Amino acid sequence: MNTIQIKDKKFVPYIDRKKIQEAIQKVAARINEDLAGQNPLFICVLNGAFVFAADLFREITIDSEITFMRMKSYSGTQSTGRVKEIQGLGEDITERTVVVVEDIVDTGYTIQHIKEQLRARNPKDIRVASLLFKPEALKCDIKVDYVALEIPNAFIVGYGLDYDEQGRNLKDIYVISE
Numbered sequence: 001m002n003t004i005q006i007k008d009k010k011f012v013p014y015i016d017r018k019k020i021q022e023a024i025q026k027v028a029a030r031i032n033e034d035l036a037g038q039n040p041l042f043i044c045v046l047n048g049a050f051v052f053a054a055d056l057f058r059e060i061t062i063d064s065e066i067t068f069m070r071m072k073s074y075s076g077t078q079s080t081g082r083v084k085e086i087q088g089l090g091e092d093i094t095e096r097t098v099v100v101v102e103d104i105v106d107t108g109y110t111i112q113h114i115k116e117q118l119r120a121r122n123p124k125d126i127r128v129a130s131l132l133f134k135p136e137a138l139k140c141d142i143k144v145d146y147v148a149l150e151i152p153n154a155f156i157v158g159y160g161l162d163y164d165e166q167g168r169n170l171k172d173i174y175v176i177s178e
């Protein structure tokens, strides 16, 4: 069944690269339509979102810009519940439309924290685009505007997502096997 081992855990194939790319194209088409003429600033949340952001941004056909910030809240397979800013945002976003690009919204603590930080800088609008969303795991009252794929509450790796920093280079997404 193509089981892979990363450190002490086993994972099995879950979402293949073709399905990922199709889902990204659909999300990009919605963003292209919704945000045309607004020159949105995409904000990629490192580390995990770098693969998704690279693929999403190349599907964006409207005038737009991209930048990066870096946050950390996970340890192993669990959220610590504390969101640490490793690298903040340099750009002035006053009166700009920004699109926060995440690989996953799980408990929602990270995106909630980022939205609070960005709101204080008076943007025109904050949209959130996430490759993956786990509705059953959500612990915050937040809206994810553009979701490529909804998944159940299980730990996954690949396509930028890691287990203990390993597995980000996998082309497909794998789920933990009990």
Ligand SMILES: O=P(O)(O)OC[C@H]1O[C@H](OP(=O)(O)OP(=O)(O)O)[C@H](O)[C@@H]1O
Pocket (backbone or CB within 6 Å): 045, 046, 047, 048, 049, 071, 072, 073, 074, 075, 079, 102, 103, 104, 105, 106, 107, 108, 109, 110, 111, 161, 162
């Ligand atoms: O909704 P939440 O429960 O907050 O989880 C989502 C966050 O967790 C991951 O980041 P992580 O802290 O693992 O850092 P990484 O991006 O460097 O892997 C992921 O990239 C999101 O930013």
Ligand code: HPA
Pocket (backbone or CB within 6 Å): 074, 104, 106, 154, 155, 156, 157, 161, 162, 163
């Ligand atoms: O399921 C996950 N896998 C990897 N990183 C994550 N960060 C939040 N949820 C996850």
